[in-house]
Amino acid sequence: MDPHLLRTYVTVARLASFSEAARVLGYTQSAVSQHIAALEGDLGLPLLTRRPVAPTPAGERLLEHAGSLLLRLDAARADLARFAAAPRETLTLVASPLALPPRTLAALPASGVTLRTLPRDEVPAAVATGAADLGFVDGAVAPSDPLRLPDVAPLTARKVAEEPLAVVLPAGHPLAGRAGLDLADLVDARWLDAPDAGIPLDRLRAAHGGPAGHGFRAALRFEGTEPRTVAALAAAGHGLALLPLSAAHGTPGAALVPLAAPRLVHRVETLHAGGEPVGPAVELVRRLTTRPGGGR
Incomplete structure (x- = not known):
């Protein structure tokens, strides 16, 4: 399978357009069409419908493989390039x-x-x-x-x-005075969903070991990358958060209660x-x- 053809296919499938893929890749639209036809001929399967442009079931399956295949090739190229690269000071x-x-x-x-x-x-x-x-x-x-x-x-x-994890909640919360908290006691609590700035909720569900998708419901979703904002939102009562102690330390109005069970560290x-x-x-x-x- 030619990786150049595969890259073209992934781009067309992502943009749902032959012309847009040609613009992004710097090819003519005719060349993009030829790439797709060649890949379909190699695999013996139609990969895209044309109107509208969308992956076929076989094309969807190829997309599941394509990302990791292309990433591996890029990684191999970068790894070999290091042998010829001059030392950098930056x-x-x-x-x-x-x-x-x-x-x-x-x-x-x-x-x-x-x-x-x-x-x-x-x-x-x-x-x-x-x-x-x-x-x-x-x-x-x-x-x-x-x-x-x-x-x-x-x-x-x-x-x-490595450092301890703490549940962040308002200083006046009924659980704020505990010496430690068990995730099992917090399954039905309202949580902050901050996948990039806190411990993701799916990690809490996995650590708790309950049914898939069960518990740890999100009261507010935060799509930023600043953990201090997550701690401030928890202190303001918008939901609980699990953060490393150092990331939440000193947040006004917040109580930090160590996670006692399960035994996890950051x-x-x-x-x-x-x-x-x-x-x-x-x-x-x-x-x-x-x-x-x-x-x-």
């Missing part, structure tokens, strides 16, 4: 919004750094395809467990930090492609993965 970093605890920020070089925030699931792909030298990704896991990352390419992950890992980081990333990874006192 550093490009990508991070999920909760993956930048104060210790990480303090360790960044004083200059030559570009830092972008991305949704959690996009960080590994950005590192694998060479869009970033290092990635920082976070999640809620059992103590000392590694994060479960998408299998986009061979990546090296190292722990940067873990941050750094990601890089290849066996060892290169350039300025070497020193940054060393600082972040070496504990005070010299041990790892």
Whole structure:
């Protein structure tokens, strides 16, 4: 299967237009039509209806494979390109919004750094395809467990930090004085749905182990990337939130009650492609993965 033809197909299916795909890809419309015909001929199946332009059932199934196939090819190209690349003095970093605890920020070089925030699931792909030298990704896991990352390419992950998780609620909430809270007691509570700036609700449902889609209903959805805003919304009574302690500490009007059960911590890992980081990333990874006192 020719990856150039596959890219053309994905673009046409995404835009639902041969002419728009031609404009985006820099081809003529005739070339796009030839690409689609060649791919359909190779597979022996119609992949798109023409009026309207939409994937056939076989085309839908191909789309399920296409993203990971093309990402793997991009990652392989980026990995091989590193052998010929000259050492760089600048550093490009990508991070999920909760993956930048104060210790990480303090360790960044004083200059030559570009830092972008991305949704959690996009960080590994950005590192694998060479869009970033290092990635920082976070999640809620059992103590000392590694994060479960998408299998986009061979990546090296190292722990940067682990810290407790806390339920954030208004200071006057009936549960605010508890020493700890169990997720099982909060299944029917109203929650903030903040997938990029808090621990996602589907992670809470999975940790609780109840029926799929059960409980942890959203009272308000926040589509930003600032955890401090999530903590402020929880303090104002718009729903509970689960955040790392450092992300919510000092929020006016908020009570932070440690999560007692299930046993979960907030873990941050750094990601890089290849066996060892290169350039300025070497020193940054060393600082972040070496504990005070010299041990790892």
